[in-house]
Structures are given as structure tokens and as C-alpha cells.
Amino acid sequence: MTAEAVKALRAVIGNEFSLDLQEAVIGGEGLDTVGDALPPETLAVARQADAILLGGTGVPEDEKRPPSEGAGYGLLKLRKALSLYANFRPVKLFPELLDASTLKPDVVGGVDMVILRELNGDLYFGQPRGIETDAEGRRVGFNTMRYTDAEIERIAHAGFQAARRRRKKLCSVDKANVLETMALWREVVIEVSKQYPDVELSHLYIDAASMVLIRNPRQFDVIVTGNVFGDILSDAAAMLAGSIGMLPSASLGSDNKGLYEPVHGTAPDIAGKNIANPLAAILSVAMMLRYSFGLENHAARVEEAVGSVLRDGYRTGDIMQPGSRLVGTREMGDAVVEAVLQSGGGSKLVSASLS
Numbered sequence: 279m280t281a282e283a284v285k286a287l288r289a290v291i292g293n294e295f296s297l298d299l300q301e302a303v304i305g306g307e308g309l310d311t312v313g314d315a316l317p318p319e320t321l322a323v324a325r326q327a328d329a330i331l332l333g334g335t336g337v338p339e340d341e342k343r344p345p346s347e348g349a350g351y352g353l354l355k356l357r358k359a360l361s362l363y364a365n366f367r368p369v370k371l372f373p374e375l376l377d378a379s380t381l382k383p384d385v386v387g388g389v390d391m392v393i394l395r396e397l398n399g400d401l402y403f404g405q406p407r408g409i410e411t412d413a414e415g416r417r418v419g420f421n422t423m424r425y426t427d428a429e430i431e432r433i434a435h436a437g438f439q440a441a442r443r444r445r446k447k448l449c450s451v452d453k454a455n456v457l458e459t460m461a462l463w464r465e466v467v468i469e470v471s472k473q474y475p476d477v478e479l480s481h482l483y484i485d486a487a488s489m490v491l492i493r494n495p496r497q498f499d500v501i502v503t504g505n506v507f508g509d510i511l512s513d514a515a516a517m518l519a520g521s522i523g524m525l526p527s528a529s530l531g532s533d534n535k536g537l538y539e540p541v542h543g544t545a546p547d548i549a550g551k552n553i554a555n556p557l558a559a560i561l562s563v564a565m566m567l568r569y570s571f572g573l574e575n576h577a578a579r580v581e582e583a584v585g586s587v588l589r590d591g592y593r594t595g596d597i598m599q600p601g602s603r604l605v606g607t608r609e610m611g612d613a614v615v616e617a618v619l620q621s622g623g624g625s626k627l628v629s630a631s632l633s
């Protein structure tokens with residue numbers, strides 16, 4: 279999937295820009311090769327890069343290790359080390375996939391929202407954490423849900439600003455009725471909202487939000503939520519877009535450096551068969567072009583190319599519909615590349631823009 283994303287990136291920049299692409303291991307591959315889920319060399323490469331494209335990390339066997347040393351933790355450490363705290367997960371249903379969703383077309387038609395997931399705090403990083411044996415000899419597992427007011431404030435600002443660029447509706451999702459961390463979350467979001475009177479703020483508890491997401495998803499514009507709730511909500515929301523293979527993401531901090539990755543994982547049940555959907559990875563490249571490089575037109579060309587291959591009936595198995603053309607991962611990538619090249623008008627246009 280990542281290889282297809284790189285192909286699309288190369289195709290859209292053509293000869294206009296040079297691409298200095300460096301590869302580095304992380305997650306399961308880091309553990310296998312150098313015994314570290316985030317090797318220092320990888321962190322150094324990531325720090326120097328203008329943008330990072332991340333392939334899925336983790337294989338189930340690695341998850342036999344303690345979570346804080348496992349494959350997934352390489353990615354968590356990278357997000358934290360680079361202060362990439364705002365994870366934008368757009369959920370948009372391509373009209374061509376209206377019938378690919380397991381939900382009714384009149385429920386999902388026109389879905390267009392962003393789930394903004396805080397990425398540097400919450401149960402993922404709170405201390406103390408661990409598995410210990412207590413005085414009565416029982417084994418106890420524990421994690422700490424933790425947010426500082428400053429962390430909530432910065433993600434709230436990101437949420438209001440994102441809503442301002444869109445339909446001006448922000449829904450904050452928490453569990454303020456039960457958890458102190460989330461009571462503080464709500465308090466701080468309400469305080470920050472005073473600076474954004476033009477944005478309509480609403481609140482939902484995570485349990486109700488999960489239900490409303492499926493019942494009436496079109497009501498959402500931007501959802502801002504914590505690390506754990508955002509992780510879960512976004513996988514559920516993937517089904518609004520037809521498949522988790524359609525959901526890209528951008529993790530941003532205070533500068534333009536971003537980390538771009540599909541929302542899905544390594545899909546181990548279908549790995550190595552050339553059947554996984556590369557479109558989430560390819561759409562992540564579009565987000566990279568937009569947010570890290572400011573190349574809005576190039577980003578739009580990639581997104582339009584995805585729309586065009588879907589219109590032409592190309593489908594991987596996860597979004598297959600009757601009468602469509604079933605293709606593999608590489609063939610889908612090739613079709614997108616072809617559509618990208620056509621949208622650029624071929625070599626003539628590339629040389630024109632170079633001159």
C-alpha cells in the first residue's frame with residue numbers, strides 16, 4: 279500500500295520538484311532488525327524530513343511484548359517525539375461508493391466530516407502504567423487517563439480552527455459524566471470556545487457519539503476528541519466511507535512537518551496477497567501535499583484521480599460492488615498513477631510548468 283502511495287506521489291510531482299525519499303524502519307520491522315520499535319536512526323531521519331509517510335506498523339506476534347515495548351509503541355513514540363498532537367482523520371464518502379457501505383445510502387450519502395484526535399496524551403501516555411502484583415497476590419493492570427489543561431487547550435484551538443475552515447460546527451466528544459480527565463476536557467473546551475463565537479459548539483459523551491455517528495453521521499462537521507476515543511471512533515467511522523481502506527490521516531504539530539498514514543493497520547489477515555486497498559495510503563499522500571508542502575493543486579489532482587478510478591469502476595475487494603472491476607493493490611495504484619498523469623496533461627504541461 280505504501281509503495282502505491284509513493285508511486286502516486288512521484289507521478290503527481292513529475293519533473294516539477296525533486297523528491298529526496300529516505301526509508302527507515304519502525305514498529306515490527308524495527309524490532310526484527312535492530313531490536314527497537316523506534317530506532318534512533320529512524321527518529322533522526324524523521325526529524326530531518328519535511329514530511330513523513332508511514333506504513334502500517336506492527337504484527338500480532340510483536341504484541342506479545344509488553345505494550346510499552348511493542349511494535350505499535352514505535353509509532354506512538356514518534357508522534358510524541360515530534361509533538362504531532364493533532365491527528366486529522368477526514369471521513370468522506372466518495373459518491374461512487376454509496377452502495378459499498380454496509381449502511382443505508384440515505385444515511386451515509388454526503389457524509390463529510392473530520393475526526394480530530396488528540397495524539398500526545400490520554401491513556402496512551404499517562405503514568406503510572408503497568409502490570410503489577412498487589413499485596414493480596416492479585417495481578418493488576420493499570421493505565422492513567424491524563425490530560426493537562428494546556429494539552430486540551432491546543433487541541434481545542436485546532437478543532438475550532440478546523441471547523442472555521444469548514445461548516446463551522448464543532449462537536450467535542452468526552453466522558454465528562456464519569457471521568458475527571460474528561461470533566462477538565464469539557465471545561466477547557468468551553469473556555470476556548472469563547473474565542474470562536476462564530477463556531478457552533480456541541481458536546482456528546484463517547485457512548486452516545488458512537489450511536490449518533492451511525493444513526494445520523496451527516497450532522498457532524500468536525501469532531502474533536504481524545505486519543506483513545508478518537509482511535510475507536512475513527513475505525514467505526516471508516517464504515518461510513520465504505521471501508522477502512524479509504525481513510526487517510528494527517529498528524530500535525532505546530533509547524534508544517536506532518537506524519538501521514540492511513541487509519542488502518544497492517545491488515546495481517548490479507549497481507550502479501552496484493553488485495554489490500556491502497557487508496558487510504560494514496561489519499562494520505564494528498565494530505566501531505568496539502569499540509570506539509572502547500573501544494574493544493576497537486577493534492578486535489580491525487581484526490582480527483584482517486585475519484586476518477588472509482589468512477590471507472592476499479593475496486594479492491596473491500597469496496598467491491600456488483601458490476602465493478604475487481605483489481606489488486608498494484609493495479610489500483612497503477613490506475614491512480616495513470617489518472618494523475620492524465621490530469622497533468624502529460625509531459626507537455628510538465629515541461630511548460632518547469633520553464
Ligand SMILES: NC(=O)c1ccc[n+]([C@@H]2O[C@H](COP(=O)([O-])OP(=O)(O)OC[C@H]3O[C@@H](n4cnc5c(N)ncnc54)[C@H](O)[C@@H]3O)[C@@H](O)[C@H]2O)c1
Pocket residue numbers: 279333334335336337338341349350353522523539540541542543544545546547548553554555556558596
Ligand atoms: N497506523 C498503524 O500503523 C496501525 C494502525 C492500526 C493497527 N496497527 C497494527 O496493525 C496490526 C493489525 O491490526 P488490526 O487487524 O486490528 O487492524 P487493521 O486495520 O490492520 O485491520 C482490520 C481489518 O480491516 C482490514 N483492512 C485494513 N486495511 C485494509 C485495506 N487497506 N484494505 C482492505 N482491508 C483492510 C483488515 O484486513 C482487517 O480485516 C496490529 O499489529 C496493529 O497493532 C497499526
Ligand SMILES: CC(C)[C@H](C(=O)O)[C@@H](O)C(=O)O
Pocket residue numbers: 335336350351353354509541543
Ligand atoms: C497501532 C496503534 C498504535 C495506533 C493507535 O492506537 O494510535 C493505530 O490504531 C492508529 O489508529 O493509528
Ligand SMILES: [Mg+2]
Pocket residue numbers: 509510513541
Ligand atoms: Mg487505530
